[in-house]
Amino acid sequence: MQLSKSYRLLRFLNRSHAIPTRAFFAVGAWILVWISTFRPVLGGRVAGVLWADDFKSGMRLAHWFVRRSWIGLDVADDPYFDFASWLAAEDLDEVEAFLNTRIRKSDPFEDATDRLYIIAARAHEALERRDLGAFRTFAARFEIVAARAAELERRNPLSKRKGKPSVFSSEDAGAALQDFGRLATSIGLEWYVISGTFLGIVREGGWLAHDYDIDLGVHAEKLDIDAVRTAIAASPSMILRKEDWQTRIIERDGVPELERLAVLFKIVHRTGINVDLFIHHLEDGVRWHGSSIHRWDNADFALTAYELAGMTVMGPAEHDRYLTENYGDWRTPVTDFNSTTGTPNMVPVANYGSRALFVKRGIELRTAAPHFTLSDLGSDS
Numbered sequence: 001m002q003l004s005k006s007y008r009l010l011r012f013l014n015r016s017h018a019i020p021t022r023a024f025f026a027v028g029a030w031i032l033v034w035i036s037t038f039r040p041v042l043g044g045r046v047a048g049v050l051w052a053d054d055f056k057s058g059m060r061l062a063h064w065f066v067r068r069s070w071i072g073l074d075v076a077d078d079p080y081f082d083f084a085s086w087l088a089a090e091d092l093d094e095v096e097a098f099l100n101t102r103i104r105k106s107d108p109f110e111d112a113t114d115r116l117y118i119i120a121a122r123a124h125e126a127l128e129r130r131d132l133g134a135f136r137t138f139a140a141r142f143e144i145v146a147a148r149a150a151e152l153e154r155r156n157p158l159s160k161r162k163g164k165p166s167v168f169s170s171e172d173a174g175a176a177l178q179d180f181g182r183l184a185t186s187i188g189l190e191w192y193v194i195s196g197t198f199l200g201i202v203r204e205g206g207w208l209a210h211d212y213d214i215d216l217g218v219h220a221e222k223l224d225i226d227a228v229r230t231a232i233a234a235s236p237s238m239i240l241r242k243e244d245w246q247t248r249i250i251e252r253d254g255v256p257e258l259e260r261l262a263v264l265f266k267i268v269h270r271t272g273i274n275v276d277l278f279i280h281h282l283e284d285g286v287r288w289h290g291s292s293i294h295r296w297d298n299a300d301f302a303l304t305a306y307e308l309a310g311m312t313v314m315g316p317a318e319h320d321r322y323l324t325e326n327y328g329d330w331r332t333p334v335t336d337f338n339s340t341t342g343t344p345n346m347v348p349v350a351n352y353g354s355r356a357l358f359v360k361r362g363i364e365l366r367t368a369a370p371h372f373t374l375s376d377l378g379s380d381s
Helices: 007-014 019-037 040-051 055-068 089-105 108-128 132-155 170-187 195-204 225-234 319-327 352-360
Strands: 191-193 213-219 238-252 255-269 274-283 286-290 294-299 303-308 311-316 346-348
Touching: 007 055, 019 040, 019 055, 040 055, 040 089, 055 089, 089 108, 108 132, 108 255, 108 352, 132 255, 132 352, 170 213, 170 225, 170 238, 170 255, 170 274, 170 311, 191 195, 191 303, 195 213, 195 303, 195 311, 195 319, 225 238, 225 255, 255 286, 294 319, 311 319, 346 352
Parallel strands: 191 311, 213 274
Antiparallel strands: 191 213, 238 255, 255 274, 274 286, 286 294, 294 346, 303 311
């Protein structure tokens, strides 16, 4: 049985929950993960995420453990979830030991790509500690496992599961947009609509019927991050669910190190609508935005006024160029859209977590984007 991505479910996962509800789900998840993995530490980690009121991440993490366990219950279309990004470094040994108990009953490709997430987390953690020896060990291990996974996928490609379209409430989305507009005005934030929300304005004259969030942008050079945090914390209608930071591996004087850039505010409105505020950076004439694992490149753009939900909003002035960069044939509706595989301007981020995701999706980075190797990352070889 598969749960569809419905607006009602997203609203429940995204909204704030009272202490009794958090306690109930945290205890329930601890028990469920414990009996699934026989490792109470992992149950405690999932319970902690739910107790912190991040139900969406906690439920995804609990589902991953249950699906990979002897129970084998798969009720959500979430095959690419990076579970390791939600775990502490000390948890990774426990997870790897858990996977070892399941290795004979697991799909070899899924097992290999799950381990890529673990290796990626370890490699990044080693760089944060500036332990280049450990980093290179994990980087070499990553290449070996990635090559094995790619070969397994070529022999037996995974079927691509498709979730059902969500149910999007235009009324709630309009309320969320208006509340965000008032919040932005109060701190002088110059924002604009992007991506699917902008596509809806140009092609449909309003919201995309199959959408499930609001995509907004702000120029990095005009952003006061602390002011946005403070305004959302004081808002009676919005919650800052998460800040996404993009970690990328760069070289300074021939030595690899991690660089972190703020890229995304994930905001939840009182109606349950997600508002994603993407920070747009300008580098070498490219105006890009992204997530922890994606980057979408656009030619730098000017802004002009549009109408949406009874409001005047700003958006890219050259709409055809912007939408063609993002979608190719943007005039033809696509209800089963994927932001990873359906965007021509998507570039994987230069870190191992991003590479792990693309290997799991069966996408060859040699053709999807520039491929970085050990020699690009300061290897002694």
